[in-house]
Amino acid sequence: MGNEIVERRPLPRPRASDGGGVDPDRELVLRWRAGDEGAFADLVRRHERRVFRLLLRMLGSREEAEDAAQETFLNLHRHGHRFRGDALFSTFVYRVAANAALNRRRTLGRRHAREEGFARAQHEGTALTSAPPDPEHAAAQAERRSAVQVALLGLPPRLRLPLVLYDVEGLAYPDIARALDVPEGTVKSRIHRARERLRELLLDAGAIGAEDLRP
Amino acid sequence: MTHAEVRSDLGDYLEGDLPLARRALVDAHLDGCPACASRLTTLRATVDALHSLEDPVPPPGLAAAVLARIEAGEGRAGLLARVLASVPPNLRMRIAMPGLLLVSVAVVALWLRPDPQPPAPARTSLQEALGGSARVGASSPPDASIEERPASPVVPPGALDEALRDPASVLRATAALDEAGRDAWLAGLAQQAGSRERTLAVARALRALRDPRGPLLADAFLRLAGLDASP
Numbered sequence: 001m002g003n004e005i006v007e008r009r010p011l012p013r014p015r016a017s018d019g020g021g022v023d024p025d026r027e028l029v030l031r032w033r034a035g036d037e038g039a040f041a042d043l044v045r046r047h048e049r050r051v052f053r054l055l056l057r058m059l060g061s062r063e064e065a066e067d068a069a070q071e072t073f074l075n076l077h078r079h080g081h082r083f084r085g086d087a088l089f090s091t092f093v094y095r096v097a098a099n100a101a102l103n104r105r106r107t108l109g110r111r112h113a114r115e116e117g118f119a120r121a122q123h124e125g126t127a128l129t130s131a132p133p134d135p136e137h138a139a140a141q142a143e144r145r146s147a148v149q150v151a152l153l154g155l156p157p158r159l160r161l162p163l164v165l166y167d168v169e170g171l172a173y174p175d176i177a178r179a180l181d182v183p184e185g186t187v188k189s190r191i192h193r194a195r196e197r198l199r200e201l202l203l204d205a206g207a208i209g210a211e212d213l214r215p
Numbered sequence: 216m217t218h219a220e221v222r223s224d225l226g227d228y229l230e231g232d233l234p235l236a237r238r239a240l241v242d243a244h245l246d247g248c249p250a251c252a253s254r255l256t257t258l259r260a261t262v263d264a265l266h267s268l269e270d271p272v273p274p275p276g277l278a279a280a281v282l283a284r285i286e287a288g289e290g291r292a293g294l295l296a297r298v299l300a301s302v303p304p305n306l307r308m309r310i311a312m313p314g315l316l317l318v319s320v321a322v323v324a325l326w327l328r329p330d331p332q333p334p335a336p337a338r339t340s341l342q343e344a345l346g347g348s349a350r351v352g353a354s355s356p357p358d359a360s361i362e363e364r365p366a367s368p369v370v371p372p373g374a375l376d377e378a379l380r381d382p383a384s385v386l387r388a389t390a391a392l393d394e395a396g397r398d399a400w401l402a403g404l405a406q407q408a409g410s411r412e413r414t415l416a417v418a419r420a421l422r423a424l425r426d427p428r429g430p431l432l433a434d435a436f437l438r439l440a441g442l443d444a445s446p
Contacts, residue, residue, distance in 0.1 A: 006245060006252045007259060010231025037285070044278045052273035066274050073281040077290035141267070148264045167265040192226035199261040208260040 025089035032080070040080075044073050047090065050169065051097045057164045058101040060153045072100040087178045094171070094179040098161055147207035154201050155194055162187050163194035216244045221251045225258055370403030375417065378404060382420035385432055398439060401432070405440035414440045 023029075025046070031039035051072050055065035076096050083092045152160055162180065165171045166187075177184040202208045216224075221244045227233045228241050245252045284290065370388075377384045385404070389397040408414040414437070421433035 006256055008242065008245070008255075011229055011259070011262060040285075041278065041282050044281050048273045048277050049270075052277065053271055056271050057268065062271070062274070066277060069273065069277055070281050070284065074284060074290045077285055078292040081292075144264065145268055148268060163265070167262055168268060195226060195258060195261055198265075199257050202261055202264060203257060208257055208264060 023085070023088050026085075029080075029083070029085075029089050040077060043076075043089070047093050048073075050090070051093060054094065054097050054164060054169060055101055057149070057152060057168050058157070058160060059104060060149055064104060068100045068104045069097070071104070072097045075100065087175070091175050091179050094165065094169070094175075095181070098165075098179060101161070102157055144207050147202065147205045151198055151201035151205060151207065155197055159190050159194035159197060162190045163198070166191050167195075216240050218248065218251055221245070221248070222254060225251075225255055228255070229258060229262070370400055370407060372407075374404055375407040375413065378417050379413075379420060382417070382424050382429070383426070385417075385421060386424065386426055386428060389432065397432075398435060401436045402439040405436060408440065411442065414442060
């Protein structure tokens with residue numbers, strides 16, 4: 001092992017908390033609150049991609065993610081008055097989406113959701129792949145993505161949610177803490193534990209391992 | 216550093232969050248520990264795998280479907296939520312606390328309530344209960360229980376002897392009663408008399424009173440006892 005090259009550099013991820021800056025959604029939120037439903041439509045279009053991405057990673061199925069995304073925006077419309085403007089509107093959107101994801105899993109029932117999720121994730125992992133220039137490489141990539149999604153579904157939601165917000169959505173710890181209403185230290189420790197668990201699941205699935213350890 | 220210490224630091228190490236001195240210690244350990252170095256590598260591969268997930272494109276009709284559902288009225292909060300929304304947050308607790316207190320008191324009161332009683336029969340007026348003066352002494356209407364009659368017509372034991380000794384006691388006993396109550400009281404007194412002679416004796420004593428109500432009471436007493444008012 002002494003001769004192997006182990007990458008020691010920290011992960012290259014400049015992250016900034018949302019505190020301080022001007023909320024890019026501020027204008028639309030104010031217009032919506034003043035009764036302009038067109039402004040809410042713009043907010044939906046602006047945030048649908050991140051909401052759908054979070055829900056797909058949390059639920060493992062495009063169909064479930066679409067239903068949960070619709071619920072998210074309906075709840076946002078219903079409870080938008082609770083947004084006080086002390087964080088970015090996008091953080092509030094993540095919060096509502098996270099609740100939709102957790103509620104959906106409760107509704108489905110844990111076992112049912114997991115079994116369904118595994119099957120769907122495998123299907124989605126393949127289906128999401130666009131037409132590749134190198135079919136063999138692309139198939140391997142698709143298989144790996146599918147394994148990652150399946151492994152994600154193997155994590156308990158309380159670990160999966162902060163992990164997805166951090167490693168997929170790229171949020172900073174303070175923003176995740178605000179979105180999930182838990183202390184920042186809890187967010188950090190959950191992300192580390194989630195990564196550890198995911199690492200074990202991916203090793204078991206053969207999605208990482210020998211190839212990654214090669215010098 | 217022990218393996219466990221290094222492994223618990225790997226998350227922060229990977230993020231670049233470790234203080235320099237601590238990072239140097241971890242580096243030194245990794246240089247001589249293939250197991251921990253391999254763990255770091257697979258942890259990094261795990262994060263890379265998450266980053267390699269595709270950025271999915273949402274279904275093209277998502278926004279339109281949401282807006283259609285809002286148009287259909289699905290995006291409205293319930294009445295309570297809307298009312299609460301109009302109340303400033305600092306006032307909500309002030310409103311909620313008395314409400315909670317009231318609900319708690321009601322729950323405790325319900326819990327402590329004795330076994331439910333059968334519903335009380337409709338209260339009947341004394342006149343109805345006695346069926347008018349002509350019916351005093353006859354059986355009461357079936358729906359008029361004893362409890363429904365005022366306590367005033369209850370004639371205490373020994374009232375007849377008292378009336379013979381002191382006829383004014385009848386005046387005092389009936390002074391506060393209305394006509395029906397007075398008749399009921401006199402009927403009870405007549406029952407205590409038990410004989411025609413004692414009934415007539417009471418009537419005579421009443422007539423002899425200087426009070427103008429005396430003769431009236433005497434007539435009523437005889438009538439209720441089933442005797443002719445004229446001796």
